[in-house]
Amino acid sequence: MASPVIAFSQLANEIEPDGMNPDHAERVAGELAKTFSVQLDEVAIMRVEKNQLAFLYPSKLGQVGSIPLNTSSSVAARTATTKRAEAINNFAQTKHASVFESVKLSDKKTDPGVGGVKEEKHVIQKLMTVPVVGQTGVLGVIQVSRKGTSAPAAGNDFTQMDLQKLVTIASALAKCFK
Numbered sequence: 080m081a082s083p084v085i086a087f088s089q090l091a092n093e094i095e096p097d098g099m100n101p102d103h104a105e106r107v108a109g110e111l112a113k114t115f116s117v118q119l120d121e122v123a124i125m126r127v128e129k130n131q132l133a134f135l136y137p138s139k140l141g142q143v144g145s146i147p148l149n150t151s152s153s154v155a156a157r158t159a160t161t162k163r164a165e166a167i168n169n170f171a172q173t174k175h176a177s178v179f180e181s182v183k184l185s186d187k188k189t190d191p192g193v194g195g196v197k198e199e200k201h202v203i204q205k206l207m208t209v210p211v212v213g214q215t216g217v218l219g220v221i222q223v224s225r226k227g228t229s230a231p232a233a234g235n236d237f238t239q240m241d242l243q244k245l246v247t248i249a250s251a252l253a254k255c256f257k
Contacts, residue, residue, distance in 0.1 A: 083110075083114045083244060083248065084244070084247050084248060084251060086110065087107075087110065087248045087251045087252060088251045090106070090107065090110060090252075091251050091252050091254055091255050094106075094107070094252075094255045095254050095255050098255055098256070098257040099124070099126060099135060099219070099252070099255040099256050099257070100135070101135050101136065101138045101141070103255065104124045104135035104136035104138075105136050105138070107124060107136070107252065108122040108123075108124060108136045108137075111221070111223055111245075111248070114244070114248070115207075115223050115237075115241065115245070116234075117223055117224065117225060118226070119137075120137065120226070121203075121223065121224045121225060121226055122136065122137075122221075122222070122223055122224075123136065123137065123140070123155075123220075123221070123222040123224075124136040124219065124220075124221055124222075125146070125155060125219050125220045125221075125222075126218065126219040126256055127148070127159060127217055127218055127219055127256075128145070130147065130148050130149070131145040131146060131147050131148060132145055132146040132148065132153075132155050132156060132159060132219070132220055133145045135219075148160055154167070154170075154173070154206065154208055154222075155208060155220045155222060158208040158209065158210050158220045158222075159210055159217045159219075159220050160217075161210075162210045162212060162217055163210070164207070164208065164209040164210065164242055164245070164246050164249075165206075165207070165208050165209075165242075166205075166206070166207045166236075166237040166238070166239065166241065166242045167205065167206045167207075167208070168204075168205045168230070168236040168237060169204075169205075169230065170203050170204055170205055170206040170224070171202055171203065171204050171230065200228070201226040201227055201228060202226060202227075202228075203224040203225075203226050204224075204225055204226060204227050204229065204230045204232075204233035205224060205225040205230065205233055205234070205236060205237055206222060206223070206224045206225075206237075207222065207223045207224070207237045207241060207242050207245050208220060208221075208222045209221050209222075209242070209245050209246050209249045210249065211249045211250075211252060211253050211256050212249075212250070212253060213253040213254070213256060218253060218256035219256045221245065221248075221249050221252075223237075223245060225237075
């Protein structure tokens with residue numbers, strides 16, 4: 080089996096002629112979800128457009144809005160402006176803009192459950208965020224998260240090895256962010 084980096088390099092070669100459009104972003108998100116053992120709704124791919132981060136995936140978030148790069152409360156904007164990758168395993172306790180987290184991305188049941196008890200909300204507990212950097216500077220941001228009702232419920236912490244793998248994948252995908 081090919082290493083994830085080689086697989087993403089091959090995927091980038093296929094995508095490059097059209098660029099990273101929402102359809103390609105969905106395909107990349109699927110591969111990222113498999114690579115890091117997360118759900119599709121735990122992956123975000125954003126492209127820098129006119130001093131803002133526009134969501135390519137999930138496309139539903141692109142319909143909600145974009146993130147200005149000068150927003151101080153956005154982890155994604157900070158990633159783009161500092162060009163620094165981070166793994167934040169206590170993300171729920173980190174000050175951040177949460178407007179996009181309130182958007183329902185999947186059809187998972189959130190109605191009152193058995194006995195009228197409402198299910199607890201699954202929020203981002205752990206996050207890896209990496210810039211996509213090309214020759215002209217930062218082209219986008221890729222984020223992989225783990226959601227849950229609590230940090231332990233969300234699963235394993237992201238490791239430095241996971242973060243390095245995502246940085247390498249983002250580098251391989253940079254040529255697609257036109």
